[in-house]
Amino acid sequence: MSEWTPTTCMRCAVGCGHLQRGYVNNYGLDTVRGDTAHPVNRGLACQRGIDETADPEGEWLTRPLIREDGTLVPTSWERAIGTVVSRFGDALAETPDGVAVLGSGQQTNEAAYALGKLARGGFGTRYYDANTTLCMASAVTAYYQAFGSDAPPPTYDDIPDADTHVVWGANPAVAHPVMYRWIADSASDDDGELIVVDPVESETADDADLHAQVDPGTDLAFARAVLAHVVDSGGVDREFVAEATVGFEATVESLPPVSEAAATAGVAVETVERVADALTRSTLLYWGMGVNQSVQGTATARALIDLCLATGNLRPGSGPFSLTGQANSMGTRVCSSKGTWPGQRGFTDPDHRRIVADAWGVPRSRLPDDPGPGPVGIVDAVADGPPEACWTVATNPVAGMPDGDRVREALEDTFLVVQDAFRTETAELADVVLPAATWGESEGTVMNMERRVSRVRAATGTSPKIKQDLDIVVAIGAAIDPALFPEPTVSPEAVFDELRGLTAGTPADLSGLSYGRLDAELAVRWPAPTPEAEGGYRYVDGDGWEFPTPSGRARFSTGTHDGLAEPTDDEYPLTLTTGRRADAYNTGVRSRGDEADALPTARVHPETTREHLGALDRGKTVLSSRRGSTTVAVNPDDGVPKGMVWLPIHHPAVNALTLPVVDPESDEPNFKQCAVELSAPEDGRSDLTDSSRRTNCTESYS
Numbered sequence: 193m194s195e196w197t198p199t200t201c202m203r204c205a206v207g208c209g210h211l212q213r214g215y216v217n218n219y220g221l222d223t224v225r226g227d228t229a230h231p232v233n234r235g236l237a238c239q240r241g242i243d244e245t246a247d248p249e250g251e252w253l254t255r256p257l258i259r260e261d262g263t264l265v266p267t268s269w270e271r272a273i274g275t276v277v278s279r280f281g282d283a284l285a286e287t288p289d290g291v292a293v294l295g296s297g298q299q300t301n302e303a304a305y306a307l308g309k310l311a312r313g314g315f316g317t318r319y320y321d322a323n324t325t326l327c328m329a330s331a332v333t334a335y336y337q338a339f340g341s342d343a344p345p346p347t348y349d350d351i352p353d354a355d356t357h358v359v360w361g362a363n364p365a366v367a368h369p370v371m372y373r374w375i376a377d378s379a380s381d382d383d384g385e386l387i388v389v390d391p392v393e394s395e396t397a398d399d400a401d402l403h404a405q406v407d408p409g410t411d412l413a414f415a416r417a418v419l420a421h422v423v424d425s426g427g428v429d430r431e432f433v434a435e436a437t438v439g440f441e442a443t444v445e446s447l448p449p450v451s452e453a454a455a456t457a458g459v460a461v462e463t464v465e466r467v468a469d470a471l472t473r474s475t476l477l478y479w480g481m482g483v484n485q486s487v488q489g490t491a492t493a494r495a496l497i498d499l500c501l502a503t504g505n506l507r508p509g510s511g512p513f514s515l516t517g518q519a520n521s522m523g524t525r526v527c528s529s530k531g532t533w534p535g536q537r538g539f540t541d542p543d544h545r546r547i548v549a550d551a552w553g554v555p556r557s558r559l560p561d562d563p564g565p566g567p568v569g570i571v572d573a574v575a576d577g578p579p580e581a582c583w584t585v586a587t588n589p590v591a592g593m594p595d596g597d598r599v600r601e602a603l604e605d606t607f608l609v610v611q612d613a614f615r616t617e618t619a620e621l622a623d624v625v626l627p628a629a630t631w632g633e634s635e636g637t638v639m640n641m642e643r644r645v646s647r648v649r650a651a652t653g654t655s656p657k658i659k660q661d662l663d664i665v666v667a668i669g670a671a672i673d674p675a676l677f678p679e680p681t682v683s684p685e686a687v688f689d690e691l692r693g694l695t696a697g698t699p700a701d702l703s704g705l706s707y708g709r710l711d712a713e714l715a716v717r718w719p720a721p722t723p724e725a726e727g728g729y730r731y732v733d734g735d736g737w738e739f740p741t742p743s744g745r746a747r748f749s750t751g752t753h754d755g756l757a758e759p760t761d762d763e764y765p766l767t768l769t770t771g772r773r774a775d776a777y778n779t780g781v782r783s784r785g786d787e788a789d790a791l792p793t794a795r796v797h798p799e800t801t802r803e804h805l806g807a808l809d810r811g812k813t814v815l816s817s818r819r820g821s822t823t824v825a826v827n828p829d830d831g832v833p834k835g836m837v838w839l840p841i842h843h844p845a846v847n848a849l850t851l852p853v854v855d856p857e858s859d860e861p862n863f864k865q866c867a868v869e870l871s872a873p874e875d876g877r878s879d880l881t882d883s884s885r886r887t888n889c890t891e892s893y894s
Contacts (some may be wrong), residue, residue, distance in 0.1 A: 197651035198227055198714065200638055201619040202631045203241040205516035206371045207640025208233035209714060210245065212268070212632050214652030219349065221246045230714050232348065232644060238369035240774070242785070245631045249785035250614035253627035255657040269659070272624050276583075277671040279607050279623075280315075284672070288316030288558070292579035293569050295322035295520030296586035298778075300636025300648060301527045302687040303661035304520070306677075307374050307585060308529030310669040313552040314676045315629035317562035319570045319579050321859075322530050323587040324521040326567060327481055329858035330489030331514035337490070337857075338747050340496045340740035341699040341749065342525060345477060345730040346511040347642040347717065352378050353509030355473040358387045358495060361411060361482020361864075362515050365395035366774045367679065371394070371515075375478075387470055389414065390482060390770060392795070392838055393831030402466055405833065407458035408769045409865040412488050412825075413753035415495035417453035419443070421468040422502055424450065429504025436737035437501050439748035446750040453499060456753055471503045480515040482771075485863035486843055488854045491751030493750055506737070506746070508729045516641035518778065523639035526700045527691055528716075531563050534691055535698030539563050551694050553675055566859025567593060579642045583609040585661065586628065590617040591779040594861045595819045596847035611664055614777050617844050627658045634660055636684045639718075645705055645729055646715040662687065689738045696721070699740055723762060753877040757853050758863040764867035766800070767836045768849060768894075774844035784842065792822065792843035797836065807870035815870045818850030823873055837868060 194214045209230020224246040226237030256272035258265040283290030293311040295304060304322070311320040332452040335342045351374045364372040376399060379386035388400040389411070406414045422428060423444055429857075433440050447453075454461050479502055483492050497512045505511055516522060527534055530547075540562065549556040550737060564570065573591065574582050582603060593599045601622050610622035611845040613630035614846035637736050639645050659667075662684055670677040686706045696703035704720040717727040718723075731739050731746070741748050760767055775858040776783050794815060804881045807813045808826060815824050822845045832838050839846045841863065 197649050198230070199632070199651070200646045200650045201237065201241045201245065202519040202619060202638065202648065203238075204368055205489040205519055205521055205641040206368050207519070207638070207642070207644055207646060207715065208237055209646065210237065210241075212245065212651040214632070217360065219561045219652055219654060224632075228760040232238045232640065232646075232715055233370050236370045236373065239297075240369075248614070248630075252627060253612060253615055253619070253626060254655065255281060255374060257622070257625035259623045264622065266695060269657070272626060273667050273671065276609050276624055276668055279581055280668070280672060282593065283607070284315055286577050286580070288560070289319055289578045290580050291315050291317055292319035292574050292582045293317065294567060294570065294582070294584045294587050294589060295524065295528060295530065297322060297324040297521035298582065298586040299520060299524065299526045299661055300634060300684065301520065301645075302521040302636040302684040303665060305534065305660055305691045306523045306529035306682070308527070308671065309520065309552060310420045310665060310674065311318060312529045312559055314553045314669055314673040316560060318556040318564040319563060319573055320530060321564060321567050321570055322524050322528060323567065323589070323592060324518060324524045325530070325859055326592065326861060327484060327517050328521050328525070329513070329860040330403070330484040330486070330567070330855055331479070331493050332531070333858040334488045334493030335343040337749065338494060338732060343522060343643050343700075343730075344511065344513045345506060346508075346513050346640070347729060348374065349731065350476060350509050350511065351375060352474040353474065354378055355383055355468045356385045356387065356475040356494070358467070358470065358475060358477045359396055359480040360389040360477065362478060362480025362566055363390070363394040363772060364478065364480075364515060364724070365399065365515060367480065367772050368515060380740050385470055387467060389467075391836065392771065394771070395774070398458045402463070404459055404463050404467060406855075408767050408836065409486065410753060411483055411749060411754040412492040412495055412508065413453045413487070414457035414459060415492060415499060416447055416752065417450050417457060417464045418468045418471070419495065419499055419502060420447040420453065421448045421464050422499070423447065425468065427468060427472050428502050432504035433502065434508070434826065436506070436745055437748060438743050438745045439750075440502070440527055442750050443498060443748040446752060448752065454755070460888055471499060474510045475500070475503070475505045475515050476510055477505070477540040478513045478515050481517065482864055484514075484860055487853050487855055487862040487863070488751065488754060489860050490857040491749065493560065494751055501746055501748060507732060515639070519640075520638040522641060522643065523637070526639060526695075527548070533610035535695030535702070537698055548694070563643060566854060568854050569859065571599050571602050574606050579606065581607040581609070583611070584618055585611045585665075588615075588616040588618045588779040588781060589614075590621065592846035594847055594850035594863060595852040597820050598852065604855070611661065616779070626664050628664060629654050629660045633658075636662065637688060640715075643717045643788070644715040645702065645710065645718060647710045704888055756865060757865045758851050758869045759839055764869045765835070766868050766870065768815070768817065768839060768866050768868040769836060769864050770839050770841040770846060770850065773840045775840065778842065780842035788869055790823045792839055793827050794824040795827050795832045795838040797830055797832050797834045798828040799834050800836070801826060801828050804870045807872050811871050812873050813875050815849065815868050816871060817849040817851075817866055817868045819851070822846065822848055
């Protein structure tokens with residue numbers, strides 16, 4: 193075996209340090225464990241992070257593939273890249289929007305930066321985004337609106353100091369086990385308390401002192417009910433509000449009566465009062481996809497921030513703390529030019545556009561005028577024009593985006609390039625497949641959810657038929673615009689140095705970082721404007737509060753509950769919601785093994801199953817929405833309220849059902865609530881969905 197190589201776990205955004213060891217005479221990782229020297233986790237590690245790093249269950253891509261006569265067959269790298277460059281060139285000759293690009297929170301900062309540089313500065317396309325918009329865009333938009341910049345104010349250091357931990361629309365016991373251990377330890381102290389707001393019972397709710405079981409899609413109503421009670425009961429920190437915020441009076445005027453908002457959310461007034469009273473102590477308020485993935489996700493995230501502002505919970509040991517799923521979601525936002533230019537430079541700001549264009553050596557006119565329509569809008573554009581080609585990198589939109597059959601149909605009808613480490617539903621549709629290195633095989637950096645930048649390193653080599661994400665992006669970019677990437681290969685360290693220089697003086701300043709510093713310190717929080725500086729709790733110091741807003745103050749909001757994105761009716765009388773299973777990762781390509789061919793399991797209240805006995809056949813039923821149908825196994829579970837169906841978001845069949853309507857402020861889809869019905873399976877039924885567009889995944893890769 194080889195020597196131990198320090199790296200960062202890429203499963204989720206906690207950012208745990210790992211030690212990994214590869215085989216001496218073979219490719220692959222032999223052993224992975226937590227790194228006791230790492231400042232984030234001090235040796236802690238979750239088993240799934242270890243397993244999915246050392247021995248993922250997905251089917252590996254081992255060589256470039258190209259479609260011939262309807263079948264994907266092996267090809268050379270030269271032919272694969274040449275085909276991509278030729279077809280992209282043809283599409284771009286018509287319009288800079290001729291190529292759509294979908295990136296990922298699974299890329300390193302270096303690969304994400306290079307992909308954004310090529311998409312925005314080389315192609316000039318507005319049809320570029322990443323799958324991070326599917327999970328974090330509403331939280332990001334809320335942070336910008338409230339504070340003037342992205343990312344949570346607190347850090348992990350604040351968790352032990354909090355008295356109250358409110359977990360809203362998230363299940364960190366499953367999604368972030370190492371971080372959850374810190375939360376649970378703090379909440380279990382004599383004066384500690386854990387409150388969970390979630391429509392269904394979860395592993396986190398099982399540990400809670402209070403589980404507020406709101407109706408799906410009503411989180412904003414519940415948050416406003418809590419704030420209304422805080423105001424009515426005298427729980428407002430008037431000194432903080434006066435000194436550090438604007439807009440409080442308008443927020444108060446917009447609040448509904450407590451009893452009315454509680455009824456909308458499906459909870460008792462006593463539950464509202466209990467949550468409001470808990471917020472009078474030092475509180476960390478965490479939230480996840482249950483808040484963000486809503487047509488009112490931004491407004492709800494703003495309402496949670498309002499709760500922190502009104503109660504003065506914006507000091508060390510307290511504050512709003514969004515929980516990030518993908519390992520490098522924040523790095524993708526900071527580095528990739530998808531919603532802002534690197535370092536959170538304003539996308540439409542003329543000065544920032546000039547700085548970026550000059551740094552890249554491209555005309556300012558080539559940079560698109562706006563960030564684009566988000567992933568759902570990009571798929572619509574792929575279907576209807578102007579993009580004639582689509583390039584997906586480390587993402588699986590056929591399984592991971594809402595209204596999956598619509599996504600499949602759009603990608604089937606375009607020239608599709610898929611860059612991934614594993615065979616996915618999206619790869620099945622590709623015209624060219626580019627096999628990429630994965631965890632333990634890649635070099636670069638990532639950022640965790642508390643803004644720490646750390647290294648990822650390769651402990652094993654790869655076959656010459658597999659390339660690093662960065663190398664693939666640069667190879668395509670150098671062929672399309674040699675001025676943008678003058679060298680056919682670029683080292684990750686050189687890209688990082690270019691990136692950190694471009695962030696100097698920005699809110700997300702990385703200029704004081706270097707590979708040498710990260711090698712020595714292992715993980716450093718931004719902003720880090722000098723080689724000694726490191727960020728801590730944001731916006732407050734000994735001199736008071738300061739925010740990067742025009743007024744220098746944090747801003748309250750006035751959002752109110754505006755109904756459900758898709759209410760139930762006589763035809764579709766049940767509500768579907770989706771969530772994370774303990775043993776699943778994103779769209780499951782690393783973790784589901786043979787489960788992709790098995791039925792997804794629906795959690796349904798026993799009384800709901802009794803009311804629909806005619807739709808059940810040997811423990812199975814067909815779940816249908818206005819977009820598609822899926823055969824599911826039924827698991828009676830009284831942890832799910834009556835009239836609701838819960839499905840795992842990771843299964844490739846589930847998003848045939850979900851709703852593609854998006855939050856108008858963030859472009860994040862409404863994954864968490866839609867209307868469905870149950871019906872009996874047809875005799876002899878063996879497929880997973882009713883859709884005639886679903887492929888049977890039988891194409892040969894040999």
